[in-house]
Amino acid sequence: MNLRFELTRFLNLCFVLSSAFMFWKGLSLATNSHSPIVVVLSGSMEPAFQRGDVLFLWNRNQRSRVGDVVIYEVEGKSIPIVHRVMREHHSEKNNKQLLLTKGDNNAGNDIPLYANKNIYLNKQSDIVGTVKGYIPQIGYITIWISENKYAKFAMMGLLGLSSLMSNE
Amino acid sequence: MSKPINSYSIPELRQTLDESLPVVFAKLNYKQSFGLIDGKLSIGYLIAVVAAASFFLDKKFAYKEVVGYQTLLVGAYTILSIAFWYYTKYVEKGIKYIGIKKDGNRLYVKTDFEDGRPEYQVELKNGKGVELKIALPVNEVFNEAGYLQNNLFYQWVEKQVKNLETKKTQ
Numbered sequence: 001m002n003l004r005f006e007l008t009r010f011l012n013l014c015f016v017l018s019s020a021f022m023f024w025k026g027l028s029l030a031t032n033s034h035s036p037i038v039v040v041l042s043g044s045m046e047p048a049f050q051r052g053d054v055l056f057l058w059n060r061n062q063r064s065r066v067g068d069v070v071i072y073e074v075e076g077k078s079i080p081i082v083h084r085v086m087r088e089h090h091s092e093k094n095n096k097q098l099l100l101t102k103g104d105n106n107a108g109n110d111i112p113l114y115a116n117k118n119i120y121l122n123k124q125s126d127i128v129g130t131v132k133g134y135i136p137q138i139g140y141i142t143i144w145i146s147e148n149k150y151a152k153f154a155m156m157g158l159l160g161l162s163s164l165m166s167n168e
Numbered sequence: 169m170s171k172p173i174n175s176y177s178i179p180e181l182r183q184t185l186d187e188s189l190p191v192v193f194a195k196l197n198y199k200q201s202f203g204l205i206d207g208k209l210s211i212g213y214l215i216a217v218v219a220a221a222s223f224f225l226d227k228k229f230a231y232k233e234v235v236g237y238q239t240l241l242v243g244a245y246t247i248l249s250i251a252f253w254y255y256t257k258y259v260e261k262g263i264k265y266i267g268i269k270k271d272g273n274r275l276y277v278k279t280d281f282e283d284g285r286p287e288y289q290v291e292l293k294n295g296k297g298v299e300l301k302i303a304l305p306v307n308e309v310f311n312e313a314g315y316l317q318n319n320l321f322y323q324w325v326e327k328q329v330k331n332l333e334t335k336k337t338q
Binding site for chain 1: 187190205213215220223226231232241245246
């Protein structure tokens with residue numbers, strides 16, 4: 001076989017993988033958020049957001065306002081949480097802002113969730129982004145796949161089949 | 169003889185025919201020039217390396233530690249992708265094969281398929297700028313089982329190259 005043809009084919013495969021990743025990376029740099037699109041995993045924000053809603057985030061704002069829906073990550077837990085800002089305290093001198101959040105559908109605020117027995121979140125370090133837009137329900141497929149092992153196998157099977165079937 | 173293909177699939181037809189061009193032109197005493205394709209491959213693999221570096225940084229480090237490097241890499245990726253697009257569209261322009269004869273005469277071969285038409289569109293051009301556009305219905309060179317009939321394809325190409333040469337003398 002001709003080496004250059006093989007290299008060209010392999011390059012096409014590289015492009016398929018790299019373009020998806022670099023698009024994601026570009027989006028995360030533009031929004032300044034390491035995860036600019038997230039899927040809602042819990043019902044704690046109902047009726048605003050249901051499980052499976054896809055959220056689009058923006059993290060270039062200096063401060064969050066009371067009423068904003070923000071995504072934050074707690075140290076040591078990798079699952080992002082979508083909740084609303086209830087209270088905020090900020091300093092005019094430096095860029096520091098502390099937030100208290102709560103899920104619309106939860107009885108109490110989030111203090112029990114915060115790491116290191118903190119009673120606040122730090123805007124600069126803990127917030128992944130502020131919700132700027134959403135698409136209802138279409139993210140449910142990812143929940144379905146991650147929570148149902150048969151769905152996972154079915155998805156793998158479909159991907160395998162489609163790669164066998166197509167030649168370009 | 170090569171593997172049979174699904175001759176109803178344009179991508180498979182395109183691939184098989186394009187890949188047999190060097191063999192056919194080698195029989196016609198052309199030596200392939202790889203300049204264009206090597207240029208394309210080097211830009212392409214540079215893009216792949218940039219993306220791989222970005223992926224590696226993403227896996228190894230936290231987002232905030234490497235934002236600066238990632239910005240550089242994404243910028244490089246964008247610029248290289250535009251360069252790649254420009255190269256394929258305005259430099260390569262669909263040229264699939266460049267052959268050089270011993271007397272230094274060059275031959276450029278562009279090929280394409282129109283959507284949904286099983287005709288191999290071939291454009292031959294020699295070093296003096298003489299052009300010849302022809303279409304080859306694929307059922308003339310593929311049999312029912314999907315094998316490329318190398319001999320028939322060779323004869324067809326040979327005839328077209330001769331036509332190109334006579335066109336020059338007119």
